[in-house]
Amino acid sequence: MTEEEKAQQEARTRSKLMEGLARAERTLFTRPAPKSPRAQMKFLRTREKGSTKSLAERLGVSRKTVQRYLSGASIKPSKRLQEALVQETEAEWQPQVRARARQHAASLGGMVISCRAYFGFGPEGTSDAGRVRDISVAVSAFHAAAILAAQEDGATQSDLHDAVAEAIADTYFRQAGGGRAGLEVKFADVEWLNIAF
Incomplete structure (x- = not known):
């Protein structure tokens, strides 16, 4: 080898x-983690203290992309973004549990x-x-x-x-x-x- x-x-x-x-x-988990991209974005934005800029950096996308999902203008993320959303949401979900x-x-x-x-x-x-x-x-x-x-x-x-x-x-x-x-x-x-x- x-x-x-x-x-x-x-x-x-x-x-x-x-x-x-x-x-x-x-x-x-005692409650299910957010499933929709918009709900995941909203949750992750709260973890970033409301900063769309730091959330965009965390997910590896532009700030405009984050804003489109938060407003509901975009609803179907790319495979890479979907994986990042799921991974980051689950990593932050219910930390005390x-x-x-x-x-x-x-x-x-x-x-x-x-x-x-x-x-x-x-x-x-x-x-x-x-x-x-x-x-x-x-x-x-x-x-x-x-x-x-x-x-x-x-x-x-x-x-x-x-x-x-x-x-x-x-x-x-x-x-x-x-x-x-x-x-x-x-x-x-x-x-x-x-x-x-």
Whole structure:
């Protein structure tokens, strides 16, 4: 595998980890986020303290475009703008609900990580040999705190990947020590990943 292919694979893995955390947070919303482009623009403008200029910069569009959507003159955004509106709205929606859930996961509740990925730690030809596995584990609050802290601190792909890999390895393969404390587990090629608080 070339360095470029490896970098692309790492970027896809980080994207899946970030998407998994975002999906977990969306399930916590107590009210649905705004759906129409106009409602999303109005909501985001309030988050930008009424500034259409800073909202336009945030979305990567002109100030006139923002004003057209706010007035109702435009109603059908481009695919790129629609994705930006959804992403930015969900990132700002119900921050207190999200913060409480993250605090609970990091202090008491932990989180459940389900994924399909390549895991390996034993020699070829044994039942421990590396292969693609479907795994669902409830990780401890300690590991949840490490994953959430890495995400909040803008962790690199490898840091976030390492935090999730360590949580899965410790919980599923090492069973929190249990005679396998030094076991090195390879976690790669993530096909899908879901996280629940």
